[in-house]
Amino acid sequence: MRVKLTVQKFNPEQDPKPYDRDYFVEAGREMTLLTALLKIKAETDGTLTFRASCRAAICGSCLMQVNGSQKLACKTSIYEEMEHHGRIAIGPMANMPVIKDMVVRMDPFWEKVRGVTPYLLSKGERPVPTEELKDLHEKLHNADGCILCGACLSACTSYDVSPGFLGPAALAKAYRFQADPRDEQHLARLEQLQKPNGIWDCVRCNFCVQVCPKDVKPMEQIIRLRRLSIDAGFTHSVEAKHITEFTKVVGHEGRLNETLLPIRMTWGNLRKMIRIIPLGIKMFFHGKTPFPFKRVPGSDAVRAIFKYRGKAK
Amino acid sequence: MKYAYYPGCAAKGAAPELHQSVTKVVDRLGIEVVELAAFNCCGAGVITEADPDLAYMLNARTLATAEKLNLNVMTVCGTCQGVLGGANRVLQRDEALRARINKALQETTGLEYYGTVEVKHLQWILVKDFGVEALSKFITRPLSDLSIAPFYGCYILRPSDATGFDDWENPTSLEKLIRAVGAQPVEYDGRTKCCGFPVLLEKDQIALSMVGKHVGEAKQKGGDAMVTPCPLCHMSLDIYQERAEKKLQKEEGSGIKLDMPILHLPQLLGLAMGLSPEELGMKRHLVPTAPLIEKIE
Numbered sequence: 001m002r003v004k005l006t007v008q009k010f011n012p013e014q015d016p017k018p019y020d021r022d023y024f025v026e027a028g029r030e031m032t033l034l035t036a037l038l039k040i041k042a043e044t045d046g047t048l049t050f051r052a053s054c055r056a057a058i059c060g061s062c063l064m065q066v067n068g069s070q071k072l073a074c075k076t077s078i079y080e081e082m083e084h085h086g087r088i089a090i091g092p093m094a095n096m097p098v099i100k101d102m103v104v105r106m107d108p109f110w111e112k113v114r115g116v117t118p119y120l121l122s123k124g125e126r127p128v129p130t131e132e133l134k135d136l137h138e139k140l141h142n143a144d145g146c147i148l149c150g151a152c153l154s155a156c157t158s159y160d161v162s163p164g165f166l167g168p169a170a171l172a173k174a175y176r177f178q179a180d181p182r183d184e185q186h187l188a189r190l191e192q193l194q195k196p197n198g199i200w201d202c203v204r205c206n207f208c209v210q211v212c213p214k215d216v217k218p219m220e221q222i223i224r225l226r227r228l229s230i231d232a233g234f235t236h237s238v239e240a241k242h243i244t245e246f247t248k249v250v251g252h253e254g255r256l257n258e259t260l261l262p263i264r265m266t267w268g269n270l271r272k273m274i275r276i277i278p279l280g281i282k283m284f285f286h287g288k289t290p291f292p293f294k295r296v297p298g299s300d301a302v303r304a305i306f307k308y309r310g311k312a313k
Numbered sequence: 314m315k316y317a318y319y320p321g322c323a324a325k326g327a328a329p330e331l332h333q334s335v336t337k338v339v340d341r342l343g344i345e346v347v348e349l350a351a352f353n354c355c356g357a358g359v360i361t362e363a364d365p366d367l368a369y370m371l372n373a374r375t376l377a378t379a380e381k382l383n384l385n386v387m388t389v390c391g392t393c394q395g396v397l398g399g400a401n402r403v404l405q406r407d408e409a410l411r412a413r414i415n416k417a418l419q420e421t422t423g424l425e426y427y428g429t430v431e432v433k434h435l436q437w438i439l440v441k442d443f444g445v446e447a448l449s450k451f452i453t454r455p456l457s458d459l460s461i462a463p464f465y466g467c468y469i470l471r472p473s474d475a476t477g478f479d480d481w482e483n484p485t486s487l488e489k490l491i492r493a494v495g496a497q498p499v500e501y502d503g504r505t506k507c508c509g510f511p512v513l514l515e516k517d518q519i520a521l522s523m524v525g526k527h528v529g530e531a532k533q534k535g536g537d538a539m540v541t542p543c544p545l546c547h548m549s550l551d552i553y554q555e556r557a558e559k560k561l562q563k564e565e566g567s568g569i570k571l572d573m574p575i576l577h578l579p580q581l582l583g584l585a586m587g588l589s590p591e592e593l594g595m596k597r598h599l600v601p602t603a604p605l606i607e608k609i610e
Contacts (some may be wrong), residue, residue: 012406044543045568063563063590064492067483067530071321084483085482085483155522157507158507158512160506161520161523161526162519162523172391200516201519203505203511203512203519204358204511205467205471206467207473210472210481223361223362226362227362231529237515242359242515243359243362246359246360247367248358250354250371254353254354255322255325255352255353255354256322256323256357257322257326258322258323259326259327260328262514266514267517274500275517281554282599283327283552286550286599288328290327291328296325297350297351298353299375301351301421301422302353302374304422305370305371305374305417305418305421305422308370308417308420309366309367309370312366312417
C-alpha cells in the first residue's frame with residue numbers, strides 16, 4: 001500500500017519554527033518505520049535527519065514520536081500503525097531539545113543516568129558467594145534490560161512539569177544496583193534517592209511502563225525502591241508516611257478516610273499542615289470531609305487480612 | 314443488565330456527589346446494581362507499595378464477594394478500575410499466586426476467588442454493554458451548546474495489558490459519551506495525562522503544575538467544562554484548581570483565569586438526562602458549577 005508519512009521537520013539554525021512535510025512510500029506488511037525512513041532518505045530527501053544503528057531494538061538510537069507516542073522506529077510496523085491510527089505522523093521524541101528533525105540532544109537524559117552512579121560500587125574485598133548470585137536475574141526484575149533509548153523520560157508526566165526529576169530510566173538503573181548483592185553501597189544509594197527529584201517525585205502515571213520497548217517497567221522498579229526505603233527505615237518523610245499511614249488507615253477502617261489521611265501524613269510537619277488546613281475547611285463546608293471515626297461494614301474482615309499479613313511478614 | 318457496584322472510598326468519602334449521581338443515573342437507565350456494602354479499599358496503588366500480597370488479598374476479597382453474587386463488578390473510579398481490574402487480571406492469569414492468595418483469604422475470611430469475575434468501569438459499561446445508541450434515547454436535554462474536555466486520567470488507560478478496554482494511545486470512549494449527550498468534545502493533549510493526585514500532599518508543586526497545564530489547555534481550546542471518570546482526578550482538578558491558577562498566574566501572567574467546572578462522568582450524563590443539579594450533587598464542587606448550569610438552562 002502507498003502510505004503517507006507526515007514528518008515534523010526542524011532545523012533550528014535555519015527554520016523559525018517546526019513544520020510538517022509529507023512523504024510517500026510503498027509499504028508492504030513487513031515494513032518498519034525505520035526502513036521507510038531510510039528509503040525516503042535514500043530516494044526522496046537526503047536532508048531528512050534521524051539517528052539509527054542496529055535496526056533491531058538493541059541500540060536504542062531511533063526513538064521518536066510516532067502518532068503521539070514514544071517508539072523505536074525499528075520496532076514500529078507501518079502496517080500496524082496505519083491499522084491503529086489511520087495515519088502516520090512522526091516527530092522528535094517529546095521533552096528533549098531538538099538538534100535537527102528527529103535528532104535530539106540526549107544530555108539531560110545522560111545526566112540523570114549518571115546521577116544515580118550507574119555502576120557497581122564494590123571494593124571486592126568480600127567476594128559474594130556464587131550461591132547468592134543464583135537468582136540475581138529474578139531479583140533484577142528486568143531492570144537490567146534497559147537500552148537507554150529515553151522513551152520513558154520523554155513520556156514521563158512528572159519530568160514534563162519538573163525537569164529536575166531523575167526520571168524513570170535513571171531510577172530503574174538505581175534499582176538495578178540496589179538489587180545486586182555485590183554492590184556495597186545500598187544504604188547510601190537509598191539515602192541519596194530520598195532527596196527532592198528522587199524516587200518520591202514519581203506520580204505513578206504508568207506512561208513509562210507503557211512506552212518502554214524492552215518491558216523494563218521503570219515505575220515498578222521505583223515502587224520497589226520505595227518499598228526498600230521504608231524497610232530500611234526511611235519512614236519519617238511525608239512521602240513515606242503516605243504509604244505507611246494510608247496502609248494503617250485502611251487496615252483499621254477497611255477503607256481510606258480522606259479526612260484522617262492528610263492529618264496523619266502531615267502530623268508533626270507544621271508547614272505542610274498549615275498548607276492543607278484552609279483546603280480542609282473549604283472541603284468541610286462542601287460536605288467533602290468524611291467523619292474520621294465512622295465504623296464501616298466489612299472492617300472486621302479487613303482487619304483479619306491485615307493481621308494475617310502482619311504475621312506473614 | 315445487573316452488576317455488583319463497587320463504589321470505592323472516594324465516592325463514599327470526599328466525593329459523595331459521585332455516589333449520588335451514579336445511583337440516580339443507573340436508576341434512570343434501568344441498569345440494576347447491587348451495592349457491595351461491606352467493600353474494602355482497592356489499595357489505590359499505595360498499599361501494594363507497602364505489601365503487594367496484602368493488596369492482592371484485599372482485591373481478591375472484593376472479587377470473591379462479587380463472584381458469590383454471580384455478578385460482574387461495576388466500578389465508578391478510574392483508579393479503582395486500574396487497581397482492582399489489574400489485580401483481577403493477575404489473579405486470573407497467575408494460578409500459583411491465586412492459590413497462595415486464596416489460601417490466605419480462606420483462612421482469614423472464609424472466601425475463595427475462582428477467577429470468573431470481570432471488572433468494568435461505568436464508562437465502559439455504557440459504551441460497550443449498554444450502548445451509546447441506547448443511551449441517546451434517554452437524553453432529554455441535549456447539551457448542544459457545550460464544549461466538554463474529556464480527562465481520562467491514568468489508571469483507566471494504563472498499563473493497557475491490565476485495562477485493555479480503550480486504546481491507550483487514542484482512546485475514544487469518553488468522546489463517544491460526550492457526543493451522546495449532544496456536546497462537542499475538546500481535542501487537547503492533556504486528556505490522557507496525569508492529574509498529579511498521588512503526590513498532591515507531598516509534592517504539591519508537581520501536582521499543581523499538572524492541574525494548571527491541563528485545565529489551562531482545555532480552557533484555551535474552548536472547553537466549558539471538563540469531565541472525568543475518576544474521582545481522584547476530580548479532587549485534583551476541582552479542589553486544587555484555585556491554587557493551580559495562582560501558580561499559573563505567578564509564572565505566566567496575572568491575566569490567566571481557569572474557572573473550569575469539573576464534572577464526574579455520571580453528572581454530565583445526568584444533566585443531559587434531565588436530572589436536576591441538586592440531584593447530582595453539583596453544589597459540592599469547589600469550582601462553582603452555577604455558570605455552566607445557567608448556560609444549559
